[in-house]
Amino acid sequence: MxxxxxxxxxxxxxxxxxxxxxxxxxxxxxxxxxxxxxxxxxxxxxxxxxxxxxxxxxxxxxxxxxxxxxxxxxxxxxxxxxxxxxxxxxxxxxxxxxxxxxxxxxxxxxxDRSRMFDSLKKVKGWIPIDGTHDLGPGPKMPESKRQWAYELSKCMTCGVCLEACPNVNSKSDFIGPAALSQVRLFNSHPTGEMNKSERLQTIMDAEGLMGCGNAQNCVQACPKGIPLTTSIAALNRDTAVESFKSFFGSDQRV
Amino acid sequence: MAGTRGYVNRRLHSLLGVIPIGIFLIQHLTVNFFATRGPEAFNAAAHFMESLPYRYVLETFIIFLPLLFHAIYGVYIAFTAKSNLSNFGYFRNWMFIFQRITGIITLIFIAWHVWETRIAIGFGWAELNYQLMEGILTEPFFFWFYIVGVISTTFHFSNGLWSFFVSWGITVSPRSQKIMTYASIIIFLAISYVGVRTLIQFAYGI
Incomplete structure (x- = not known):
């Protein structure tokens, strides 16, 4: 049969x-x-x-x-x-x-998913820990934070969120949700946080965070259930604060 | 530095949509609502607005310049999107497309509305009073044109307010975004009522 x-x-x-x-x-x-x-x-x-x-x-x-x-x-x-x-x-x-x-x-x-890997390079999607000598152990991370950051770390750069996004297309240069969420991941890490402002600056352009149109298909389509839209909204807040700091000046910038 | 300019433009677009354009919209609909108390009440309210001090400065910086920027940059945003509703028929994706469609409809409506009222008055072709709007809205075509235009505008504002809260990082959690969705629906219904009720008053005198 x-x-x-x-x-x-x-x-x-x-x-x-x-x-x-x-x-x-x-x-x-x-x-x-x-x-x-x-x-x-x-x-x-x-x-x-x-x-x-x-x-x-x-x-x-x-x-x-x-x-x-x-x-x-x-x-x-x-x-x-x-x-x-x-x-x-x-x-x-x-x-x-x-x-x-x-x-x-x-x-x-x-x-060819090269553009996604190029985006990770653009947003400095890593934590610089190498030095010429042993830098010793890094700061500890609270368990509650580790739990949500772990969810963000599940991203496998598969490209499904870019495919689902109406703003990722031949007419726009939007890098898509995946790389943005990685900025939030590395900024949440206690060592990665030391380069937080640098990483935020990389996405403060029309191709970066501002390319998002809040259609929120990405979070529905993500096979790993990553809270991509929460990441984007959190970065909207972080970059808004970052803009004020960099324009009006703060103790982080001389 | 093109990158920074793109960032500032987009932030400005989001900000101007609510402050001052959104606030002006609510003020405008509220003043017009005086029409429901009769022609005299409308004329008094309209003439109060017309006789505000340094009116041209107010009009230029609170209405025309923000509106022009929001409209021109908005058309660019609308045409860089590519609809994919057939494969992703989610609520927010529908709102995303409606936001762009109503943006274009609102632009056409406002261009016509400004031409027919503010510019016509400015050139002395018309006079600002109850009869001007009554004359326009008693024509069935323009009544429906205004109905579509006003509802499109109130939708674009209400849904845009939702996006504004996300774009400025105010509503980050999914729960807060959901509650904001309900709030934006209530705002949409409320200001649509104000707008449509005024139109009915002008068109049918009831």
Whole structure:
């Protein structure tokens, strides 16, 4: 009975970054407990489309296969999410797979998320702790703060929040919610806090924090449940205070 | 330094929408509401506003310049968004799109409204009194044009007030943002009533 069952997939494909995309339909044999990746692996094993014509295997990106690396994000039935945790039994058929539109396509479903990593560099998304000598242990962090900061640290730079954001598109340079929330994460760390003002300055422009239009899709779409909009609102407060300090002067600036 | 300019522009856009434009809107609707007490009451209130000292300074710095900046920068903001309601039909995403649509409608409405009233009065083509508005609003097309325009304006202000509270970091927690959503709905209903009630008075005399 189950041997005759098939899964229908319609995949948006693209052979080269500069070429236009096209759709290809696949019928693959059903197995129990499949996820989208094991279905794609089945196509790779036997690259024949629904018309029975041999084709090139569909290309996609993947890493951890347990929703912590963010590499396998794609648009599945209209929703951006990780293909490793997208279970075939829970998806409506035909399953439509598309690459995320916010990023340039490398090939088929694999996109280039470089802009997200560039944003992390822009916002100084790290804590500078290296010195020429042992700086000793850092200040301690209150447990209550550690708990919410841990939630922010779950970000895997998967790109789903950028895909969901109406203000991240070809007409704007908005860096998106992910990198902004990382500013809040590193500013919450007792050692990272020493560079708080420096980090806030990096997002005080139209491409940074001001690119947000409060549509709040990001917080709904985030697979890790990160409170992205709370981070953005908190940064709105921090940068407002920072503007006053830097314009009118304070004891932090001579 | 283009980055800093972008930051200041956006902050200014958010601030001006509430102070002074939002405050002016409420004042304007309130003064107009005198119409419900009859033409004499409206004329008295309107003439009081008209005879305020250094009126041109007030008009320029409280109304025209902030409004121009908010409108021009707002059009830029509206057209850098790309709607994705089909895949993300969440309440806030709808509000995001409505905010941009009502912004454009409000701009068209206010441009026409200023032309027909303040500029016409300034050039002496019309006189500021109850009959001016009665003449405009007894035409069914303009009555509905004003209904759409006024509701669009009150929506844009109420929802914009919600965004203002987020943009300045006043409502940070999801709970405070939710309560502000309810507050903004109440504000929307209240000032829409004030505006629409006045329009009905001018159009139908009731």
């Amino acid at each position: 189950s041997e005759n069952k098939t899964i229908t997939m319609i995949i948006t494909r693209q052979d080269h970054p500069d070429e236009s995309s096209y759709e290809e339909k696949f019928e693959i044999p059903y197995r129990e407990n499949m996820n989208v990746i094991s279905a794609l692996m089945e196509i790779r094993r036997n690259p024949v489309n629904a018309d029975g014509e041999p084709t090139t295997p569909v290309y996609w990106d993947m890493g951890c296969l347990e929703e912590v690396c963010g590499a396998c994000s794609m648009v599945i039935n209209g929703t951006p999410r990780q293909s490793c945790t997208a279970l075939v039994d829970q998806l409506e058929q035909p399953i439509r797979l598309e690459p995320m539109t916010t990023f340039p396509v490398n090939r088929d479903l694999a996109v």
